[in-house]
Amino acid sequence: MPNDATLLLVDKNVVEQLLVPDDVIAAVREAFKLHGRQAGRVFPVVREKLTTGGVFGIKSGDVSSQNLLGFKAAGFWPSNRSIGGEAHQATVLLFDPATGRPLCVIDGNAITTARTAAAGALGLSLLARQDTAVATVFGTGIQAKAQLGLALRTLPLLKNVYYVSLDREPQADFESLFAGQCILRCATNADEAVAQSDLIITATTGGGPLFDEAALRDGTHLNCVGADTRGKRELAAGVLDRARIVVDDLEQARELGELQWAPHAPAIEMGDLVTGRSRWRREPADISVFDMTGLALQDLTVARLIHHRATELGLGVTASWPW
Template identity: 60%
Template sequence: MPSDAELLILSGPQVEPLLQPADVLAAVREAFILHSERKGRVFPLVRERLDTGGVFGIKSGDVQAQALLGFKAAGFWPANRGLGGEPHQATVMLFDPATGRPTCLIDGNAITTTRTGAAGALGLRELARPDSASLCIFGTGVQARIQLTLALALLPAIRQVRYLTSRGTPDAGFEAAFAKQGTVQHAIDANAAVTDSDIVITATPGRSALFAADAVRPGTHINAVGTDTIGKRELPEGLLDRARVFTDDREQCRTIGEGQWYDGFDVTEIGDLLTGRVQFARRTEDVTVFDMTGIALQDLTVARMLLQRAGEGGYGTRMHWPW
């Protein structure tokens, strides 16, 4: 049996310096294009609730022409907060499709955070009004922070940011993180904050609708980040019926995304927009929604980029892995 094979292991601290925003954005864009062109496959999703109170899932897929194969095992364990840990946990593994041999094991937490942030940035770039001056964000956690960071970098016209918390109280740490970017104000009235905003970002655990449908005024763009499991919800009933809806994967939108709450509506995959298979010219009065459920190809293209960067810079730990 071959005995000279190695498995590359990239821990969280080793991963984070390699996740340059431009590289991640390019990798995520490629993932959506591969999906649109059907060059990348997304395998059936596993998403199950556990007796421990956690949710465990597996997202897997491949790009046969690029010899890219792998999965991300991830989920959400809310009790971790009480242990001083991160509720979101993820691990990515890449394989050699010719032999099945594992080639790379990667801490997936930072991958999940940055690839989801990059997807949100692509949604804003393609769908939001470039002159958007006000933004409302629900949530102040890790994902909310990266979504807002990239939104402010992408849309310099934004001058006012309102945020809402589940507790209804201000988050001093969140405000301090964005103090240099301008005015970040805590809001209590969700409907009023939405009405006064050009962009709405929802980045919460998604247990119920966060605002009323009639609070969304014409011209608004919404990045819906949190709904990625059966039973989750962030957007109100009736909103998708009057919006132009985009998603990363049509089937996932209808099964685990915001589409699970609707019998039927038109939805466009954002990859089709990036490839030009679908044309969309925003009108002033259009309401647009990007329902972000997260697809395996995002994790795989980012993981492949990390594998390349690690090889170039000598990062990671290599373990003897005979097969």
């Protein structure tokens, strides 16, 4: 047995340095292609509440033709905020599929943020009206910032943005991040903001409906991020009945996403759009929803990108890991 085996450890600072948005979007598109062609497998998701108040999950999968195997262990621990920590925690491990030996341990928080935002951007490029000019963003946290940042890059006419914070109060850090990129307003009335918007981004903890269904006007697209666990939702009853629905994975969306509240609603998978197996043509009055629960394949393709770049540039810490 070899005793000179090593394990690469890549911390958050290195990950953030290596996450180039266009490259992440390309990696996420590749993940959807693999999923659509059934060239990559997504294994059953683990998502369980803990007695500590946290939620622990595992998303795993493989792409045998590309020697890609791994998982992301992740979850949500809201009490972390009281000690100055990040509530979302994630770690990605990549393995050699031939031997089962670990290749790389990567901080997964930045990967999760980046790949989810990239999926949102891909959804906007394929599903939203390209003349979108007004948006409403629910949430002001890391994911809301990432989603809006790529939305402004993806939709060139998007200039006016309402945001709805938890307490309906202005958030200085959120506003400063987008200064000069758009006209940003804190909305005290969510329904009024939604009624004026072409795009809705929901990036909250999924504690319940964020706006009234009647406020949603024809022609609007929704990128929905926060429903990723049984019992979570961000959309009011009736929204999905009016919408054309796209999901990242149909089974997963019906179990964990917005589709758990309307499991029999027709939906297509993003992988089928990316590969051309399904066609999408937006009519002016269409309401569309992209229900994002997050694919293991997204984590793996982005983690592979990080692993390769870190290795090429000599970044990260290499630890002895003998058999």
